[in-house]
Amino acid sequence: MCCPVPSRVNPLTRHFIERRSRRKLRDDVLDFILEFGDRARASGIxxxxxxxxxxxxxxxxxxxxxxxxxxxxxxxxxxxLVTCYRREDASRFIRRKSKRRMFAERDQRV
Structure with missing residues (x-):
């Protein structure tokens, strides 16, 4: 594992540092994702x-x-920053995940 890179605005967890290193997420790509990425709330994160x-x-x-x-x-x-991973269907996966959570919350209220 390489030494941790000082974070910009977002503090890094040890888990994130290990996963980023293992999965080879470069700093410039991470910065791009954080700057231009869409945020979706799902599964409490x-x-x-x-x-x-x-x-x-x-x-x-x-x-x-x-x-x-x-x-x-x-x-x-x-x-x-908690963790990072790759999926071919990343946007679709997050949409499905947030819908499942929305329906679960609705069912709990009824």
Whole structure:
């Protein structure tokens, strides 16, 4: 494991540092995801992923946009970076996850 990189605004958890190293998420790609990614609340945590259709036109075909595709970064309520992972269907996965939670909360209220 390499030495931790000082965080920008978001403090890093030890788990995040280990996962980022193992999964080879580069700092510039992480910064891109945090700056341009869409945030969705699901399962009690904030999921951040880049949706190319929501990027400015000048960035859609960029190398960073391609590298950020499929990454999901999880943030705690305190904006700490918790973990990161890749999925081919990242945006669809998060939508499904948040819908399941919404329906579960609705069923509990009834």
């Amino acid at each position: 904030t999921h951040v992923t880049v949706l190319e259709r929501d990027l400015p036109a000048t960035l859609r075909d960029s190398s960073l946009a391609r590298q950020a595709r499929g990454w999901i970064v999880l943030l705690s309520d305190e904006e700490r």
